Amino acid sequence: MKRIFIMLLIACSAITTISADPLANPQKKPETVIATLNAIIAKFGLNEGQVYSVSRNPNTSIIESSWKIVPFRCSANSMQNDNVLKAVALNFPKEEPLAYQFLHIQPGSKEEFQLKVITENGKTQGNQRIRTNKNQEMWLMCCKNPENPTLRDAYAVTWEYMHDQKNQVLGTVYMITSLRPDLFEKSMSTDLYAKDQDGSKMRFTLEGRVGDDLKDSLYVFYIAETAEQLNNAPDESYTFTMPVINGRFGVSVENDKPFVGRIRTVMPDGSLCQLWTNIDCVPGETYHITTHNGWYEEDRDYENRVGRYSGKSLLNARQIAGNDDVDMLEVDSIPVVDDVPVDYVNDEGTNRRAVQWRENLTPKQKVQFASKAQTIDTYEKVLKQSYDLIGKEINGMRDPQIINGVFDRIYKQNKTFDSHVQDFVKFGLNTGLPKESLPDFYKMVLDLYSKQNQAIARFYKEYGSYTKSARKVQKQVNRLTEKYMTEMMKVIQ
Numbered sequence: 245m246k247r248i249f250i251m252l253l254i255a256c257s258a259i260t261t262i263s264a265d266p267l268a269n270p271q272k273k274p275e276t277v278i279a280t281l282n283a284i285i286a287k288f289g290l291n292e293g294q295v296y297s298v299s300r301n302p303n304t305s306i307i308e309s310s311w312k313i314v315p316f317r318c319s320a321n322s323m324q325n326d327n328v329l330k331a332v333a334l335n336f337p338k339e340e341p342l343a344y345q346f347l348h349i350q351p352g353s354k355e356e357f358q359l360k361v362i363t364e365n366g367k368t369q370g371n372q373r374i375r376t377n378k379n380q381e382m383w384l385m386c387c388k389n390p391e392n393p394t395l396r397d398a399y400a401v402t403w404e405y406m407h408d409q410k411n412q413v414l415g416t417v418y419m420i421t422s423l424r425p426d427l428f429e430k431s432m433s434t435d436l437y438a439k440d441q442d443g444s445k446m447r448f449t450l451e452g453r454v455g456d457d458l459k460d461s462l463y464v465f466y467i468a469e470t471a472e473q474l475n476n477a478p479d480e481s482y483t484f485t486m487p488v489i490n491g492r493f494g495v496s497v498e499n500d501k502p503f504v505g506r507i508r509t510v511m512p513d514g515s516l517c518q519l520w521t522n523i524d525c526v527p528g529e530t531y532h533i534t535t536h537n538g539w540y541e542e543d544r545d546y547e548n549r550v551g552r553y554s555g556k557s558l559l560n561a562r563q564i565a566g567n568d569d570v571d572m573l574e575v576d577s578i579p580v581v582d583d584v585p586v587d588y589v590n591d592e593g594t595n596r597r598a599v600q601w602r603e604n605l606t607p608k609q610k611v612q613f614a615s616k617a618q619t620i621d622t623y624e625k626v627l628k629q630s631y632d633l634i635g636k637e638i639n640g641m642r643d644p645q646i647i648n649g650v651f652d653r654i655y656k657q658n659k660t661f662d663s664h665v666q667d668f669v670k671f672g673l674n675t676g677l678p679k680e681s682l683p684d685f686y687k688m689v690l691d692l693y694s695k696q697n698q699a700i701a702r703f704y705k706e707y708g709s710y711t712k713s714a715r716k717v718q719k720q721v722n723r724l725t726e727k728y729m730t731e732m733m734k735v736i737q
Contacts, residue, residue, distance in 0.1 A: 274339040288316035293461030312419040343385035371496035379404040446527030455536040466506040598681040651713035686732035
């Protein structure tokens with residue numbers, strides 16, 4: 245009997261030990277919260293603007309991060325009648341014990357929160373914007389990943405009632421898995437902050453706004469230590485996604501020294517745009533950019549102080565050049581080209597004075613010269629792409645609305661190109677460029693207009709008639725051709 249009693253004590257002791265073992269009570273997923281968020285996606289989710297990606301460690305194939313970001317839209321009545329608000333308000337607090345970080349922010353609070361995202365074993369750190377304005381309500385919880393204790397699962401939802409449509413609700417669901425910040429930082433207190441409260445950490449922030457003339461829903465952001473690394477970055481190597489929420493996008497990255505970044509548009513079909521914008525990223529600074537249909541507003545103050553006009557840029561001339569108001573079809577930036585900026589000044593023969601002129605330019609003027617030259621070079625490529633689009637449409641559906649749309653864009657591109665040509669000439673003459681060097685430049689400009697005339701003639705031959713917009717462009721090209729013929733003759737005389 246005594247022996248049986250002892251065995252029972254041992255058994256009970258073993259059971260107690262097992263129960264106390266953390267592995268016996270593994271981390272649980274917040275299944276109800278997940279089901280609630282998936283229900284919102286299923287019923288109200290928008291296809292446009294969705295982000296879904298998985299990143300694995302190349303050596304171990306273990307998931308390091310995954311992103312599921314889905315915007316949604318619904319009527320205010322649907323939010324109420326389908327108990328969406330009630331389900332979120334009920335289920336997030338219900339499963340709060342599973343979270344090590346929990347946040348609920350009511351509309352009216354000015355707090356804007358960004359979720360720290362760490363990948364590549366801590367080498368890459370940045371922030372995903374979650375709550376972007378005071379009108380949004382936000383629920384967020386962070387949990388340890390059940391399968392991999394080094395990962396953190398974040399679940400969040402934000403929404404707001406639209407000002408112009410009181411009966412409409414616009415929101416976003418976030419499900420993000422990444423490395424746990426507490427494994428790479430001394431304190432978890434900095435996990436969810438747009439800025440460090442004591443200002444001790446240095447962070448570069450990009451704040452973007454999409455103009456009313458654009459419907460972009462997603463951008464991606466690349467980071468690199470040097471211009472060379474950025475130039476060699478594969479398409480799929482972007483570091484952060486930047487979904488457009490209520491017309492705004494952005495990212496925040498911590499670093500202890502300046503680096504370079506690239507903004508790139510994700511097209512409606514999910515492909516990456518072939519054009520982009522490179523910027524200098526300086527910790528402790530914020531870059532403001534507004535994208536438009538065919539051009540963008542740069543942060544001129546930033547560029548003058550610490551960027552491409554400051555003499556401190558990490559980007560080389562061909563990468564920083566030509567970002568002023570470039571029209572780029574369906575994109576908002578200019579391409580990086582493999583060859584150096586085109587020299588519109590002949591360096592040989594009788595034009596030795598032009599060579600001397602370039603040598604006498606200040607470092608800042610040389611960067612300005614390269615930038616202006618690259619802008620003009622870029623326009624040649626952009627205009628060719630526009631005419632290529634028209635050719636594809638003629639060989640396809642021959643939709644006159646699409647064709648007219650591209651010709652309207654060409655008209656704007658030619659208009660802006662003309663202003664850049666005038667700016668280039670003005671810069672040259674103001675800095676001492678000899679006038680006899682300009683004819684070669686004007687010949688290049690006239691050659692571009694000549695090619696456009698030929699393209700318009702081919703369009704007429706293939707399509708059978710001129711559309712209204714095509715005729716408008718033809719008149720514009722003829723007018724600009726005459727203008728630069730006159731300017732060239734004045735210089736020659």
